[in-house]
Amino acid sequence: MKRLTMIADFLRARFPLEKMDLESMLMKKEVPVHKMSWAYYLGGLTLLFFTIQVITGLLLLFYYQPTVTEAYDSVKFITEKVPGGYVIRNMHVWASSAMILTAILHFLTTFAMKAFEKPREITWWSGLLLLFITFTFGFTGYLLPWHQLSVNATKVGLQFIGAVGPYLPGKLSELPNKLIEIIQGGASIGQETLSRFYAIHVVILPLAIFAILGLHLLSIQLHGMSQGTDDKFFRKEKFFPDFVVKDFSLWAITFFILFVLAITIPFDSFFAYPLMEPYNPLGSTPEGIKPEWYFYFIYYPMEMLPFWIILVISGVVMIVLFLVPRVFGGTDRKVLRFVASIAFLYFVIMTIFGEAIFNLVKGGY
Numbered sequence: 218m219k220r221l222t223m224i225a226d227f228l229r230a231r232f233p234l235e236k237m238d239l240e241s242m243l244m245k246k247e248v249p250v251h252k253m254s255w256a257y258y259l260g261g262l263t264l265l266f267f268t269i270q271v272i273t274g275l276l277l278l279f280y281y282q283p284t285v286t287e288a289y290d291s292v293k294f295i296t297e298k299v300p301g302g303y304v305i306r307n308m309h310v311w312a313s314s315a316m317i318l319t320a321i322l323h324f325l326t327t328f329a330m331k332a333f334e335k336p337r338e339i340t341w342w343s344g345l346l347l348l349f350i351t352f353t354f355g356f357t358g359y360l361l362p363w364h365q366l367s368v369n370a371t372k373v374g375l376q377f378i379g380a381v382g383p384y385l386p387g388k389l390s391e392l393p394n395k396l397i398e399i400i401q402g403g404a405s406i407g408q409e410t411l412s413r414f415y416a417i418h419v420v421i422l423p424l425a426i427f428a429i430l431g432l433h434l435l436s437i438q439l440h441g442m443s444q445g446t447d448d449k450f451f452r453k454e455k456f457f458p459d460f461v462v463k464d465f466s467l468w469a470i471t472f473f474i475l476f477v478l479a480i481t482i483p484f485d486s487f488f489a490y491p492l493m494e495p496y497n498p499l500g501s502t503p504e505g506i507k508p509e510w511y512f513y514f515i516y517y518p519m520e521m522l523p524f525w526i527i528l529v530i531s532g533v534v535m536i537v538l539f540l541v542p543r544v545f546g547g548t549d550r551k552v553l554r555f556v557a558s559i560a561f562l563y564f565v566i567m568t569i570f571g572e573a574i575f576n577l578v579k580g581g582y
């Protein structure tokens with residue numbers, strides 16, 4: 218009973234619903250102005266890319282066929298034959314990478330600004346879930362065109378889940394393989410896998426993200442923007458109309474840039490294998506297959522280090538991320554900025570030089 222009361226008190230302090238009126242949410246809300254204020258735009262940018270994903274994704278659904286015999290051809294048809302199809306598909310692919318990038322930057326800057334502090338723990342935890350869902354969108358979407366690279370890269374991704382098994386005790390060791398079977402819908406990749414990835418990508422994840430995003434945004438509106446700086450004196454600007462006008466202007470510029478990119482540069486041209494052949498189960502695995510760029514930060518270390526080290530580090534990082542409001546509650550913002558910068562630097566180095574480092578290490582054996 219005491220525990221229930223504690224949970225109720227915790228939730229009442231995080232969701233002061235009496236503040237739920239348009240006046241406090243729009244008219245009274247203010248945004249601090251200081252040298253890290255630019256970071257307050259990153260959540261909104263992520264939201265813009267998510268909105269673009271929903272709209273372009275719905276349009277792609279008109280023509281995409283989730284069957285192993287038709288998926289590849291339907292994507293080719295969208296790209297080559299459907300009027301505007303190339304732009305819609307290219308926007309969806311560009312915006313998926315952009316959304317992941319802004320979500321990562323938003324995650325690091327909210328950490329650096331100590332925006333996770335009481336009473337914003339639920340904003341932080343829901344944010345972590347959003348980040349996980351965003352990556353899962355990328356992973357599941359990659360399989361849908363059903364070409365050699367996408368299917369083989371998915372196989373590799375799933376193998377990593379299976380590799381966790383031997384490190385778990387007793388019956389738990391069977392869990393990863395069971396999970397793969399559930400995701401895959403059978404012993405190997407095939408129609409069931411495509412159907413499941415499709416269901417996850419277009420129904421389950423969107424439902425989950427809408428619910429969690431709702432919680433995230435509600436909690437932000439109830440508590441307003443966090444101070445974000447250690448400075449005692451700083452200006453504040455009105456959320457409405459000052460910040461909103463700048464936010465929407467940034468959205469318009471970003472949308473314009475994305476649109477120009479989508480009509481001029483096919484995202485596929487960055488792949489080692491632009492829209493390659495349809496998947497052939499009897500065909501050979503393409504050489505040097507790797508996941509999308511946003512997984513390199515974990516993929517290359519997995520290729521270079523013993524798997525148990527990766528497991529220990531990932532486990533510790535996940536626990537620490539969950540406990541951030543408690544572990545870093547009393548930490549100076551300067552230290553938080555330093556930790557976030559190191560994390561960002563690591564991400565950039567692994568993304569740009571991961572392959573070179575991998576070749577260097579492999580060549581050294």
Ligand code: HEM
Pocket residue numbers: 256257258259260261263264267320323324327332333337340341342343344345347348351430433437441442443444445
């Ligand atoms: C789909 C992904 C996400 C979307 C669409 C989103 C959206 C937003 C928006 C619109 C804001 C208000 C403006 C701002 O402060 O930037 C915000 C604030 C916030 N977000 Fe997110 N977010 C996402 C992911 C994350 C992640 C991954 C984290 C961290 C784990 C996070 C933690 C926070 C926190 C702590 C705030 C409060 C900032 C403050 O009070 O200063 N969010 N988010």
